[in-house]
Amino acid sequence: MIGCICSYGNYSQRSYRSCRCNYGYRGNPYLSGGCRDIDECEEAEGRNPCGEGYDCVNMAGSYECRTRKTKTLAIILGLSLGFGLLVLAVGAWRLYKFIIKQREIKRKKKFFKRNGGLLLQQQLVSNEANVEKTRVFSSKELEKATENFSVNRVIGQGGQGTVYKGMLVDGRIVAVKKSKAVDEDKLEEFINEVVILSQINHRNIVKLLGCCLETEVPVLVYEYISNGNLFEHLHQDDENDDYTMASWEMRLRIAIDIAGALAYLHSAASFPIYHRDIKSTNIMLDEKYRAKVSDFGTSRSVTIDHTHLTTVVAGTVGYVDPEYFQSSQFTDKSDVYSFGVVLVEIITGEKPVSFLRSEENRTLATYFILTMKECKVLDVIDARIKDSCNVEQVTAVANLARRCLNLNGKKRPNMREVSKELERIRDSQLHVQNEEDEDTIEINFRYSWNDLVTDSSSSITTTSSSHRTL
Incomplete structure (x- = not known):
């Protein structure tokens, strides 16, 4: 028995047994299981036998004093562990x-x-x-x-x-x-x-x-630039008619703005700059419908050709100079040709390429040149401006556009000449007289203006007359 101990002996020829409970046990040692463990922790009656800061733990025949585990310590340990993990996570994230x-x-x-x-x-x-x-x-x-x-x-x-x-x-x-x-x-x-x-x-x-x-x-x-581009205003759907483009004066002013910008790029800037992609979608209109030329090759590479700065871009179908297309040599007159197409767009309201026209007249330039040869320019004026426009001015601009579209680049005017001519058309009282030869048009200006352009099928003769300056 663990809880008790017995000793044996003989007295007067009789054997006997003397038993007692071991330390920490109490009870009748002569009974089986009679010695029971004493719970020293409970018998202390509220007094901690281990002293302050320790917990009494009952053991078989004894008791142990163990360091007390408080909730505060557990919380501190938990917070420390959590903070450590958080620091580790933040450090990993920052890294x-x-x-x-x-x-x-x-x-x-x-x-x-x-x-x-x-x-x-x-x-x-x-x-x-x-x-x-x-x-x-x-x-x-x-x-x-x-x-x-x-x-x-x-x-x-x-x-x-x-x-x-x-x-x-x-x-x-x-x-x-x-x-x-x-x-x-x-x-x-x-x-x-x-x-x-x-x-x-x-x-x-x-x-x-x-x-x-x-x-x-x-x-x-x-x-x-807030008002979009010229193409959108000229060619939008009928149900969304643009009344701004119903004014010939507005269209002429836009043409003058474009010509002035190109003349500046070609001759007034520090270095001659060729646009190489003149088209109505690259003509932006501000809140006052003043034209601003955009997108002249800065997102594309350029090459230095003597003193001329040119962009290496093919251009856009319907606007590309045929002479440049054949020779791969771009000059300022190639920009003039593209501007001529834009002028025709402004006059006719037609798109530069249209599959609604016959195959030989699919490009606007070809269609317009044929119309001019047949002296039918009045038939192609945009219906939105036809009734209210100055026919003499429109005809003069049409003739200028034809000169810009000359297949021989050397016979085209430069942009400075084009700009000045458009300003003269705007500022002058024009009288257009049809001669017996339908291919010859005589234009008289209030200011002096002489110009002669001859090609295989028609000629434009200009005479000047002197008047008092307004």
Whole structure:
């Protein structure tokens, strides 16, 4: 028996047994299981036999004193463990973000260097007087301005890229053009053109505010023009008729604005700049319907040809100069041809290419030249302006358009001549007289204006008369 101990002996030839309970036990040692363990912890009657800060734990025949485990300690341990895990998680997250940020910084630096950022900085240092005119935006600025290039911000899309409407931190509304691709071999020329075009300040040219070179392809930032482009106003559906285009005076003013801008680019700018993609969709209209020429090749590479800066772009079907198409040599007269097509659009309201016309007259230029040869210009004037327009002015502009569309580039006027001629048409009282030879048109101006253009089928003779200046 564990709870008791017995001793045996003999007395007077009789054996006997003397038993007692072991320490920590109590009871009758002579009965089986009679010695029972004493619970010293309970018998203390509220007094802790182990003392303060310890717990009494009953054991067989004894008791143990164990350090007391309080709820506060458990809470502290739990909080410590939780905080440690939180710190570990936050540290891991920050490390991850740091790694991602470093990768993004390296990526932006790579794009900045590849897109000619270092070259642009050198250009700015060498041209400190115009530093403020060229702004290099960060990708973060433009992402914020366009809500991370949201589809809801798209205001234009084409083969060259997508244009987004954005708002800079200073409140300015801008058009952000994100190109689809870039020729890495031509980045140096691209940067040269960005610097030059950012210095252009003409009221009829959309201002290039700057660029961003931290993206995979360069992003260009222009001033925002609110009234869309000329093509939309000339060719929208009948049910949404544009009454602005119902005025010949408005159309003539737009033509003069375009011609003035191109004349500036060709001859008044620091270097001659050829647009190479003149078309009605690249003519923007502001809130007062003043024309602004846009998108002249800055998102594309350029080449230096002696003193002329030209963009390496094929152009748009219906506007491309046939002479350039055959020879691959672009000149200022190629822009003149494209402008001639835009003039015809303004006069006729017809699209530059239409499958509604016969195959031989599918392009507007061909159709118009045939009409002029047949002296039927009045038959092709846009119905929206036909009844209210100055027929003499329209006829004079039509003849100018025909000169611009001459297949021989050398016989076309330059843009400065075109601009001056349009201004004279606007400011002059014209009298158009049909001669016996239907192919000859004599135009008399209040101001002196002499010009002679002869081709295989018709001639335009101009005579001048002197009048008092108004």
